Amino acid sequence: MQVNSKLPNVGITIFTKMSKMANDYGAINLSQGFPDFEVAPELIERVSHYMKAGFNQYPPMLGVLPLREAIASKVEKSYGRATDMNEVMVTCGAIEAIFNTISAFVHRDQEVIIMDPAYDAYEVIINLQGARAIGVPLSPKDYSIQWDLVKKAITPKTSMIIINSPHNPSGAIISKEDLKLLEEITRDTDILVLSDEVYEHIVFDGKEHQSILKSDELRERSVATFSFGKTFHATGWRMGYLIAPPHLMNEMSKIHQYNTFTIHAPTQYALADYLQDPAHYEGISGMYQEKRDFFLKVMANSKFKPVLSSGTYFQLMNYAEVSDLPDVEMAEWLTKEVGVAAIPTSIFYQDKQDNKVLRFCFAKNEETLKAAADKLTRL
Incomplete structure (x- = not known):
């Protein structure tokens, strides 16, 4: 049987790829956008409550x-x-x-x-x-x-x-x-x-x-x-x-x-x-700004140059002073050799333009961010 693909040029997403590489090489995963801290216990309790109450x-x-x-x-x-x-x-x-x-x-x-x-x-x-x-x-x-x-x-x-x-x-x-x-x-x-x-x-x-x-x-x-x-x-x-x-x-x-x-x-x-x-959602900007500021602080002595994030839990970093590798290769090298996974930003462009910029997720505990920064500032 021959398959006529509707998406012949689409493969596994870079997010899946980089998270898998992070797992394979034991790297700190600042690539895929997910927190490494827990959901509020009271919210989990409410889900459990309704499951046990028969709302299934x-x-x-x-x-x-x-x-x-x-x-x-x-x-x-x-x-x-x-x-x-x-x-x-x-x-x-x-x-x-x-x-x-x-x-x-x-x-x-x-x-x-x-x-x-x-x-x-x-x-x-x-x-x-x-x-x-x-x-x-x-x-x-x-x-x-x-x-x-x-x-x-x-x-x-x-x-x-x-x-x-x-x-x-x-x-x-x-x-x-x-x-x-x-x-x-x-x-x-x-x-x-x-x-x-x-x-x-x-x-x-x-x-x-x-x-x-x-x-x-x-x-x-x-x-x-x-x-x-x-x-x-x-x-x-x-x-x-x-x-x-x-x-x-x-x-x-x-x-x-x-x-x-x-x-x-x-x-x-x-x-x-x-x-x-409303406090459950109105207060998270302050929490994430503290994480952004902490990540910028621990990265201040590195050769990575930030493009200040005004929102989301992502921070772009220009690595031109660190390496001239294309950003996809740079992301792979960082994961394998340095132990920190990030996302190359060329994948977000239609023409795949490479500006020597990586995206780091700072939705992490401070210990995680500090450990990643310690590795990156050695470059």
Whole structure:
């Protein structure tokens, strides 16, 4: 049998590869984005409670009522815009929310604008629709969106623009002015906006996350995706959600019902309880900023030069003063010979441009970060 692959150029992701290498060589894993500290015991207790209480059968397709209500309340509290539970869909991580959105609205031969560098899943999902991702380069200085280039990239085939803030891999964030410019560019068009906001609660230095949900105009043509895994340090639970107006939700429901259909019921009920206390999510920016600052401090005497992260739990480091190896080879060499795994940023670019920059995850205990820095500062 001959297989005609829909994704002939796609192999194992760099995240899987680097984590496997870290395990194989006993390296400190600062590559894949997951914490090495525990989920809050009270949240685990609530999941256990609902499992023991018998909440183990199919929940409603869009999510259990208490969680959808809690999410709607949280969105209104966070972004000052009333949100109805019918605008909420609980998904298998934010990746399912992103997959459902692109699958529902992007058709064959259409174009989707992404900001380059971009999370690698976007282009793959776009390709599966028979569509084409159009990468618009972010500013090489600070990874801000170059809106003049976005405007030039729009054609009659453009069906969607994807934004991501806080941005993976750079840690850059969008501003109020960015939202205004996006409003102007998409006004009186049929262009949908997909806003990936999985790191919404991890923003530093007194800055504020500018959700697309703050814009009354953009909300009518947008889908925003979020992640409980990122917020509550439980990436393995695969719990996410999306917010969209009813006329868009109807189409995404068609995809969701034949994709995952429903999401783990006990965890949904547990999250509904846990969201009742805003301190559970409002305080994590400070915690992660301490980790970012600690990592920068212990790396200060190294030859690695940081590009300051304004959000997420990733820190970019330029290694040009350490080596002239291509970044993929550098990441592999660091893992094998130095004992620290990182992600090469060329994999986030459509043209695989190599700027001698690696991405390090600082969602780790200080002991882990210090041990990694001790190895890196010897170079």
